[in-house]
Amino acid sequence: MRDSLGTTFAALADPTRRAILARLAQGEATVKELAEPFAMSLPAVSKHLRVLERAGLITHGRKAQWRPCQIDAAPLKEAADYISLYRQLWEGRFDRLDTYLNSLNNEENAP
Amino acid sequence: MTQPGTHDTMATRTLTIERVFNAPREKVFTAFTDCEHLMHWWGPHEWPLAHCDIDFRVGGTWHYAMRETATGNESWALMLFDEIISPEFIRYRDVFSDANRTINTDLPESASTLHFYAEGDSTRVVSTSMYADAESLKKMLEMGMEQGFKEMWDRLDAYITR
Numbered sequence: 256m257r258d259s260l261g262t263t264f265a266a267l268a269d270p271t272r273r274a275i276l277a278r279l280a281q282g283e284a285t286v287k288e289l290a291e292p293f294a295m296s297l298p299a300v301s302k303h304l305r306v307l308e309r310a311g312l313i314t315h316g317r318k319a320q321w322r323p324c325q326i327d328a329a330p331l332k333e334a335a336d337y338i339s340l341y342r343q344l345w346e347g348r349f350d351r352l353d354t355y356l357n358s359l360n361n362e363e364n365a366p
Numbered sequence: 367m368t369q370p371g372t373h374d375t376m377a378t379r380t381l382t383i384e385r386v387f388n389a390p391r392e393k394v395f396t397a398f399t400d401c402e403h404l405m406h407w408w409g410p411h412e413w414p415l416a417h418c419d420i421d422f423r424v425g426g427t428w429h430y431a432m433r434e435t436a437t438g439n440e441s442w443a444l445m446l447f448d449e450i451i452s453p454e455f456i457r458y459r460d461v462f463s464d465a466n467r468t469i470n471t472d473l474p475e476s477a478s479t480l481h482f483y484a485e486g487d488s489t490r491v492v493s494t495s496m497y498a499d500a501e502s503l504k505k506m507l508e509m510g511m512e513q514g515f516k517e518m519w520d521r522l523d524a525y526i527t528r
Contacts, residue, residue, distance in 0.1 A: 345383040345493050351407040352397060356389040 263330045266310035271295070272303050276326060279313060283323040384492040391482050394489040395453030398480065404430075416440060417465075424450050429467055444469060456480045460495075 267273060275289055290300040304324060307313045312331070315324040387394050397403040401418035409415045409432040416433035417440075420426075428445040442463045449457035457479045462470040476495045483490040 342381060342383060345381070345495075347410055348408065349383065349385040349491070351411075352394075353385070353387055355403070355407040356387050356394065356397065359393070360389065 262310045263312065266306050266312055269303065269306075272307055275300075275303060275307065276312060279324055279326040283325045285323050289324065381496075382492065382494045384490060386485065386488050386490045388488055390487055391484040391489045392453050394491060395482050398456070399452075408432075412436065413441065417442075422450070423447065427467075429463065431465070440465075454482055 267276075271293060274292070278284060278289060278292070286297055286300055286304065289304070290297055293300065304313065304315055308315050310330060311327055313324050314327055315322065389397075397407070399420065399422045401415075401420050404418055404420070405415045408430070413432040413434050415430055417429070417431035419430070420428040422428070424447055426447050428447070429442075430445075431440045431442045433440045442465055444461050444463035444467060446459045446461065447456065448459065449455065457477075460476045460478055464470070478493065478495045481490075481492040483492070
């Protein structure tokens with residue numbers, strides 16, 4: 256899980272790739288459409304797409320450039336799940352501490 | 367203080383959780399620094415503390431194990447205390463370990479802080495955990511500043527919480 260998280264974060268480190276993902280979050284697009292906002296050749300855009308594809312962030316027909324690319328939310332969800340685990344861990348600890356402190360208060364207040 | 371959203375948390379890689387407890391600050395602080403108290407609450411109900419050895423001072427450690435009641439499986443951890451201001455503040459690192467205190471470097475360490483704020487007879491505890499290296503943090507901060515990307519996080523957030 257941690258290795259794939261690393262791949263996800265590495266793929267997201269580049270601003271062009273983030274822009275491509277933001278575009279794909281609106282809906283599928285072809286390589287040509289993805290290249291338009293950038294002063295960039297189709298092969299250069301394809302290179303970024305391959306990085307995103309290896310990270311599992313998009314699905315894309317490798318051989319046919321006209322095939323539309325689609326975003327895949329699963330790795331992003333995994334990153335969010337990872338954060339959610341930390342949150343659950345601390346919420347649980349705080350719940351138990353709260354119960355414990357209240358039990359101490361009750362003992363002290365007992366006659 | 368509002369709870370940061372998932373995308374804010376992702377952008378900074380720092381998780382902040384806070385809670386107000388109905389007890390004075392000294393007492394809450396002690397609950398975090400004394401095995402006699404930690405044994406009662408730190409581990410989940412099905413994973414209570416089975417071992418607790420705390421040397422609460424800067425440079426000291428807290429070596430502990432949680433044991434799953436059903437299976438007897440143990441999970442060892444080591445907390446390294448980097449800064450202590452009693453009863454206000456603790457800065458520490460959480461690492462994965464074993465019964466011999468050997469640090470498992472394959473798993474990430476998290477740099478964390480605990481703040482204890484007195485609020486009348488109550489205490490607000492704020493826990494922060496930063497769970498990544500500085501390089502990744504820098505990348506994530508750059509990422510959070512991209513408007514287009516923020517929109518994507520919003521969509522993702524909606525997707526996850528639907």
